[in-house]
Amino acid sequence: MANGRKQQRTWSIDELRLKSRQIRATCVQMAFDAKQGHLNGAMSCVDILVALYYGWLNVAPPLTDNSADPARDRFVFSKGHACKSLYAVLADRGFIPLQWLSGYAQNDSPLPMHPCKHALGILETSAGSLGHGLGMATGMGYALRLDNNPARCVALLSDGECNEGSTWEAAMFAAAHKMDSVLAIVDYNRVQSVGRTDSLTGGTSFEEKFRAFGWAARTVDGHDIAQILATLSEVPFERARPTAIIARTRAGAGVSFMEDQVLWHYRAPSQDDLDRALAELGARPIYTPGHA
Amino acid sequence: MRRAFSETLFKLASENPRVAFITGDLGFQVFDQFEKAFPQRYINVGVAEAQMVYVAAGMASEGWSPIAYSIASFATARPFEQLRFCVAYPNLSVVLVGAGRGYTYGTSGVSHHAVDDLALMTALPNMRVVIPGDPGEIEQLLPQVMAAKGPAYFTVGRYGEPRYNAEEPAVLGKARLLRPGKSVAILTTGEMANESLKAYEILKSVGMTPLLYQFHTVKPLDTQTLDAISQRVAAIVVVEEHLPSGGLFSAIASWRATADTGVKLMRLGPPDRFALGAVQQQELRRRLGIDGASIAEFCKTLWRKL
Numbered sequence A: 001m002a003n004g005r006k007q008q009r010t011w012s013i014d015e016l017r018l019k020s021r022q023i024r025a026t027c028v029q030m031a032f033d034a035k036q037g038h039l040n041g042a043m044s045c046v047d048i049l050v051a052l053y054y055g056w057l058n059v060a061p062p063l064t065d066n067s068a069d070p071a072r073d074r075f076v077f078s079k080g081h082a083c084k085s086l087y088a089v090l091a092d093r094g095f096i097p098l099q100w101l102s103g104y105a106q107n108d109s110p111l112p113m114h115p116c117k118h119a120l121g122i123l124e125t126s127a128g129s130l131g132h133g134l135g136m137a138t139g140m141g142y143a144l145r146l147d148n149n150p151a152r153c154v155a156l157l158s159d160g161e162c163n164e165g166s167t168w169e170a171a172m173f174a175a176a177h178k179m180d181s182v183l184a185i186v187d188y189n190r191v192q193s194v195g196r197t198d199s200l201t202g203g204t205s206f207e208e209k210f211r212a213f214g215w216a217a218r219t220v221d222g223h224d225i226a227q228i229l230a231t232l233s234e235v236p237f238e239r240a241r242p243t244a245i246i247a248r249t250r251a252g253a254g255v256s257f258m259e260d261q262v263l264w265h266y267r268a269p270s271q272d273d274l275d276r277a278l279a280e281l282g283a284r285p286i287y288t289p290g291h292a
Numbered sequence B: 001m002r003r004a005f006s007e008t009l010f011k012l013a014s015e016n017p018r019v020a021f022i023t024g025d026l027g028f029q030v031f032d033q034f035e036k037a038f039p040q041r042y043i044n045v046g047v048a049e050a051q052m053v054y055v056a057a058g059m060a061s062e063g064w065s066p067i068a069y070s071i072a073s074f075a076t077a078r079p080f081e082q083l084r085f086c087v088a089y090p091n092l093s094v095v096l097v098g099a100g101r102g103y104t105y106g107t108s109g110v111s112h113h114a115v116d117d118l119a120l121m122t123a124l125p126n127m128r129v130v131i132p133g134d135p136g137e138i139e140q141l142l143p144q145v146m147a148a149k150g151p152a153y154f155t156v157g158r159y160g161e162p163r164y165n166a167e168e169p170a171v172l173g174k175a176r177l178l179r180p181g182k183s184v185a186i187l188t189t190g191e192m193a194n195e196s197l198k199a200y201e202i203l204k205s206v207g208m209t210p211l212l213y214q215f216h217t218v219k220p221l222d223t224q225t226l227d228a229i230s231q232r233v234a235a236i237v238v239v240e241e242h243l244p245s246g247g248l249f250s251a252i253a254s255w256r257a258t259a260d261t262g263v264k265l266m267r268l269g270p271p272d273r274f275a276l277g278a279v280q281q282q283e284l285r286r287r288l289g290i291d292g293a294s295i296a297e298f299c300k301t302l303w304r305k306l
Helices: A014-035 A039-044 A046-055 A079-091 A098-103 A131-147 A163-174 A206-212 A225-232 A271-281 B001-017 B032-037 B047-060 B074-076 B079-086 B117-122 B135-147 B192-205 B223-232 B246-257 B281-288 B294-305
Strands: A075-078 A153-158 A180-188 A216-221 A244-249 B018-023 B042-044 B067-071 B093-098 B129-132 B153-155 B174-181 B183-188 B210-215 B218-220 B233-239 B264-268
Touching: A014 A039, A014 A046, A014 A079, A014 A098, A039 A046, A039 A079, A046 A079, A046 A153, A046 A225, A075 A079, A075 A131, A075 A244, A079 A098, A079 B001, A098 B192, A131 A153, A131 A163, A131 A180, A131 B047, A131 B079, A180 A206, A180 A216, A206 A216, A206 A244, A216 A225, A225 A244, B001 B018, B001 B032, B001 B135, B018 B047, B042 B183, B047 B067, B047 B079, B067 B074, B067 B174, B074 B093, B074 B117, B117 B129, B117 B153, B117 B246, B129 B135, B135 B153, B135 B174, B174 B192, B183 B223, B183 B246, B183 B294, B192 B210, B192 B233, B192 B294, B210 B223, B218 B246, B223 B246, B233 B246, B233 B294, B246 B264, B264 B294, B281 B294
Parallel strands: A075 A153, A153 A180, A180 A244, A216 A244, B018 B042, B018 B067, B067 B093, B093 B153, B129 B153, B183 B210, B183 B233, B233 B264
Antiparallel strands: B129 B218, B174 B210
């Protein structure tokens, strides 16, 4: 695969598109089971996660916290509230048991509403508080470089957490240290918790902001898996510069009545919502609901 | 103390190739030797305390032993959430060093006063809080803090603090007996140890010998020694350069509330107010009644009433 790194197997683009639909169906089912929201951000980053986990990241199951391969890429899932899609991808790739998904957000689950490294040791970091992922990735990247370890450090950020000043402290540091092993992917779904990204940021461009901070940056269609993979294959875009990929996505992507609405940051789907969503997606959840 | 810190740090980094030093753009000329010898392990993140903590946390998660350094007020309060979420919660071995806590930078004003740092840091689960009082305690405790697993807050004074003798070495987690005595126990932390020692000498000259303990480790609190002290004295006076909430007194008051003892407990320290006026540390201590002479005067009155 990309950069000559190992992947266990490869999938065709059609297979990956099907996986994306299944992951989305799984997210809606998990939200329904747990009566939890946060579907907007979970659905918007599915294609990015599928591209990363099936086609680019050097991570392979089995992987447990005490047998982690030091050469693995460090993937920091910073937009913690959106973790339904991460959990679903981890289960589908065989990192965690499928049936854990039915316990999502239940008491003492290894899959809480925001990822917790104490509950799920294979994570690089816990998440849930926004604006920390990029900084953590740069700290890991600095250490790995001193260790002559070529593993890449990838942070998936929400556009909302780019409101946080700490994200830009990290951006400054990565550029100052010419960290081309660092990749930031911004899930630019344009919908935040109660507001819209563009109005909160004065309509300024993420790509231009990252460039101004010394990064190499490109914008992609965050739902076009082939385009995401092609772009990932060119990372780092420039030597001695960190890479930013701005992925233009739609909040709630894949389900027409959820797309691009602030409401679905919070709302948990009803039975009717679930049925309609699964019908639209033309896919089933990857786990059997109710068998925790 | 800063010299003791930079020298101890240099020694630790010479012995352990995984020790790294991260500064929030502070420590002018203090760490030149370190930077020269270990350029890759000296990281100036700029005036970016959040990023300072991220670099430390990220490096610790990769098995490094990072020390993050800034002025105490900025090191603790500015990146508090980073410390809570990225250091304390994952229990990473990051040593956060706060320089010039208390009113060290008295004339710089409220921005530079760190008299809520113990409250902030002791509030965090997993966080050790270690406040040395002299260069000797820096030299003894920094290696112990670095060797311990999990995060710690460690403070460093300025220059020229006198070294003191003690009855026993400084052991992480254990209150240190500075002077044996009776009737009244003076319990202190950080550089107030020196003011308390001045008070001890004054009291000794009039025939009063209080027990004097340095609680360099504020968290975890050495309740075993507190239990023993409470058996031997009638009154405990806690001397602290910290606001009333969340400092050494607050921790000892919590212990006292549930301990099986009738020992009297009193506090000398600043009130719950910002110290306005940009006043020198020593003058502030005098005004607040926590310089050696004031501590001695308070203890004399107390002693006579016992």
